[in-house]
Amino acid sequence: MEDNNNLKKIQDAIESLPDNFSILEEQIDVELQMEYFEFTKDKTNNQPIEDFAEVEKMLYEAEATDEAKKKLLVRLAGHDKVEAFRIIERFKAQAEGVLRNWSILAIQESRMILQSSLLDEQQVFISTGLGGRDQKIRYFITLLHQNTEEEFSETEKKLIEDEFQFFLKKSEGELEEMNFVNGFAMGLFLFPLKNNLQDIFRSFIEECNQYGNFLREDVIITNVKKLNIEEIKGFLSQEQKEETDENDTEQD
Structure with missing residues (x-):
């Protein structure tokens, strides 16, 4: 809440x-x-x-x-x-x-x-760490495979890029780059500051998952800096630890 x-x-x-x-x-x-x-x-x-x-x-x-x-x-x-x-x-x-x-x-x-x-x-x-252009803020996003140890297939990569570009353009956003490393899809994009950023991800992930349910619903997004793989994995480990601690507390 x-x-x-x-x-x-x-x-x-x-x-x-x-x-x-x-x-x-x-x-x-x-x-x-x-x-x-x-x-x-x-x-x-x-x-x-x-x-x-x-x-x-x-x-x-x-x-x-x-x-x-x-x-x-x-x-x-x-x-x-x-x-x-x-x-x-x-x-x-x-x-x-x-x-x-x-x-x-x-x-x-x-x-x-x-x-x-x-x-x-x-x-x-x-001002943000990643800057922007006109009235758009630049964001770094990490999309996660259901199994982050498993690489995205060529079909999944193309689907992610095409669908992400499509949903961004509908909101006057712009995809600048997209890279894939194992089960991580890392992108850099511009998005209008006054538009609701959360709305596009729900629809985008739902659309992609119609073709195999390969994407997690959770995403990592920041406008502070581009994250490397080690930082992304560290963030996920910390998040998992916090969830485990929270569950243990509720059981007690």
């Missing part, structure tokens, strides 16, 4: 979003995103900038640490000046690794602040 209430709260929050929300497109580690947001809360990283040219020069200094550059980018992103936005853009074009992803987050914040200032209305920005 608690899970259903949480899902309802999430759905209610999504439905209340304005039409002009924006979504982070790039796939950026959630922990790095949280670190960025913590930086923005620190008042020492929100000091006003008097000389933008000097700050840009500091960003390229070889002796400057990544930590110092992160703080400068956050300071720039907090200004409602086009000049600050352009500086971040130029830095991102040559940045690599963590600093490139940090620059992407800074650009998003800078763009929001500029739009809020120009349009005189609050902007809503949504």
